Amino acid sequence: MMRRAEKRDLAEVLAIERASFDDPWSGEAFLAFMENPAVRFTVADEGGVLGYVIYSLICGEAEVYNIAVAPSARRRGLGRLLLDEALREAEAAFLDVRAGNFPAAMLYKSRGFKEIGLRKKYYDNGEDAIEMEWRK
Numbered sequence: 001m002m003r004r005a006e007k008r009d010l011a012e013v014l015a016i017e018r019a020s021f022d023d024p025w026s027g028e029a030f031l032a033f034m035e036n037p038a039v040r041f042t043v044a045d046e047g048g049v050l051g052y053v054i055y056s057l058i059c060g061e062a063e064v065y066n067i068a069v070a071p072s073a074r075r076r077g078l079g080r081l082l083l084d085e086a087l088r089e090a091e092a093a094f095l096d097v098r099a100g101n102f103p104a105a106m107l108y109k110s111r112g113f114k115e116i117g118l119r120k121k122y123y124d125n126g127e128d129a130i131e132m133e134w135r136k
């Protein structure tokens with residue numbers, strides 16, 4: 001089930017984050033997002049947290065800040081369900097993806113996101129960010 005993240009989820013969320021990214025967010029960063037009323041932080045819970053999405057929705061525009069699925073639970077449709085949660089009430093959505101992140105780019109394209117820009121050397125390791133946009 002999809003539900004709002006709670007503080008007790010932090011350890012599981014951090015484990016997924018660390019398994020998913022070379023430059024993972026800190027626990028403090030996740031807590032700040034949990035406490036930010038402008039941000040929606042949803043977890044996929046199947047007797048344990050298997051993934052999460054963090055996004056904002058302002059005037060029908062969603063911005064996706066983070067999305068990840070536990071490595072052992074990938075390619076079962078959870079990433080798409082989490083992304084759909086962020087798009088559900090949106091008219092438009094925006095996000096950045098690392099130029100080399102093929103699985104994520106494929107997920108976004110499968111939902112109709114289009115590339116709209118490139119932020120050169122956006123990440124600490126010098127990797128470019130691709131800006132993507134979705135319209136309902």
Ligand SMILES: CC(C)(COP(=O)(O)OP(=O)(O)OC[C@H]1O[C@@H](n2cnc3c(N)ncnc32)[C@H](O)[C@@H]1OP(=O)(O)O)[C@@H](O)C(=O)NCCC(=O)NCCS
Binds near residue numbers: 070097102
């Ligand atoms: C990106 C991520 C969230 C996808 O989660 P997932 O649960 O595996 O995705 P889904 O099973 O819902 O896949 C949906 C679609 O995305 C695409 N996709 C996902 N993973 C893919 C891969 N490894 N290769 C190619 N296409 C892929 C496919 O089109 C897939 O549809 P299909 O299975 O019917 O072919 C997951 O790979 C992940 O957590 N990666 C690490 C974190 C990350 O990079 N987050 C994004 C930051 S911008």
